[in-house]
Amino acid sequence: MKQINVAVLGLGGMGGTHVGAAKASPYVNKIIGYEPDPERARLRGEELGIESTADLDAILNDPDIALVTIAAINAVHAEQTIRSLRAGKAVLCEKPMAENLADAKNMVAAEAETGIFLQIGFELHYSKMYTTVKDWIDAGLIGTPVNCHCRYYCSEFHLKNTWRSRSKGTMIGEKLSHYLDLQRWFMGSPVEDVFSMHAPNAVTYFNHPDNHQINLRFENDAIANLNFVMHIGETDHTDPLLELLEKQSDDGHFLQYHIFGTKGAIEADVFRRRIRRWEFSDSPKQLVSKIVETLTFPKEEDQVWFHNTHGQNVRVAELVAKGLPPENPATDALETMKVGFAAETSEREKRIVKLSEM
Ligand SMILES: NC(=O)c1ccc[n+]([C@@H]2O[C@H](COP(=O)([O-])OP(=O)(O)OC[C@H]3O[C@@H](n4cnc5c(N)ncnc54)[C@H](O)[C@@H]3O)[C@@H](O)[C@H]2O)c1
CATH class of the missing domain: 3.40.50.720 (NAD(P)-binding Rossmann-like Domain)
Structure with a gap:
């Protein structure tokens, strides 16, 4: 070897x-x-x-x-x-x-x-929660994805006087790029339009907005929305005995994806350690929706399910040692970066930005 x-x-x-x-x-x-x-x-x-x-x-x-x-x-x-x-x-x-x-x-x-x-390092492409969602979509289990919502509310963790709070970049690049990247991955159609808004800051020492609503329209007319606020989740006082996800599951923290398709839907809920899938079927009376699959996992597997940077890096070392190409091309990451910068332009200029402008 x-x-x-x-x-x-x-x-x-x-x-x-x-x-x-x-x-x-x-x-x-x-x-x-x-x-x-x-x-x-x-x-x-x-x-x-x-x-x-x-x-x-x-x-x-x-x-x-x-x-x-x-x-x-x-x-x-x-x-x-x-x-x-x-x-x-x-x-x-x-x-x-x-x-x-x-x-x-x-x-x-x-x-x-x-x-x-x-x-x-968009390592969510290696995290089991999201690879499972992607596999379900690719297997056609929800038909064509037409709408995707991501809601992410968390506690302030950029801290005063750090490179993060002083950064010339924004929360969109530093944090939300992961979640925009996932929306592009799940929907599988190029982004065409971006309309984003941010509200006045709650965290006054940030050099960037701390709350955003980013709307995307894809080439196939599917739509997505990413709603982010950084201050409502209760502050974590780093008690080593605290089971963090359990606490954050109902203290204002929220990180949840819904992907709505023509034949079903998927929910991925980080703080509940759970993914679910709905299936839609027809009946003489109405469209019938049923939860047909629910996956949960123990806290010992959090890293593999949520933020598998470790798995990504281990895999990249293998790819490089074997002389293989990247699995997740940088050209694709650049498309995600364009969406993020389009959202910033949209917020600044208060208008819909075409991705082709970027
Ligand atoms: N993929 C993810 O989920 C994820 C999570 C956390 C951080 N990150 C990214 O990882 C990077 C580091 O974040 P972090 O949480 O480790 O921050 P950190 O503040 O803990 O570490 C940053 C380090 O960079 C060092 N540094 C400063 N100038 C440097 C230079 N010119 N060359 C080399 N090192 C320099 C600092 O001294 C510090 O040790 C950031 O780009 C961040 O966005 C990614």
Whole structure:
């Protein structure tokens, strides 16, 4: 079995997850971490049990490193991706691709120019809750999906004076890009129009709106809506004994998808650890709707069902070691980024934005 060396750029919370996945992969030989500040590089390297450096050029010039995974702050994603691709490294870069559309387009252009592997970390494509929904849709179990609602209400977790609350990017890129990406994936038709609104902030120290209603119309005339508020869910006081999902299931947190089709519907409910499927049938009296499938899962499986970054990264290491192409193309991730930037334009200019404008 061919093994590769992997560099992880950015050793914060998500960098730790990337390192954990690289350690778990049988396709990975050696891992090196990067942080720009030498003291932080040393400290995080020690904590994560890996070699680390503050010298990015040393990583990019090392011919033995085949894969760079980027878990740094959003502002540097584009630059680090493009430099890594040009240095001949395969790249897995966290979402959002970049803080502006021009940079995201430059990343895809660098992939085309170099012909090297680039995948973006929309890891919900590897999370069982959503792959199950996608499988049900692809099997035709709900007919043609015509309407999709995502409602996401959560507690404030960007915190004061962090790169997230000060970011030049927005909540749409940092957070909602996942959920816009899923809506595109589920509906399976290109987005044509975007109309989005945001209301005045509840969290005054954010450099970006904290509540959005994003409406999409797809080429096949299906529609979708994403409704997001970041402040109603009760604040988590990080009690280690707290069973978080149980608490959040009825304290204002809400993350639920409904996909309505011509022959049935699907509901995916994160805080209830549950997916359900309805089937519609005809009868002499009326259209009949019945819940025909319900899946639940234990908390031990949360990571695999909800946010399977680990599984995604393990798989990407395998793809790169075997010389296989990305499973989730960066060109597709760019379409999601366009939808997000179209929503921002729509909010700013208070009008419907055609995706073809982006
Ligand atoms: N896929 C997901 O569900 C998911 C979840 C969380 C975070 N993320 C993404 O992962 C990235 C990191 O988020 P996080 O939660 O780990 O944040 P974090 O604040 O915990 O970590 C960010 C790290 O980047 C480091 N950093 C700063 N400048 C850098 C540079 N120039 N080069 C390399 N590192 C640099 C910081 O020192 C810090 O250690 C973000 O892009 C975020 O959007 C994705």
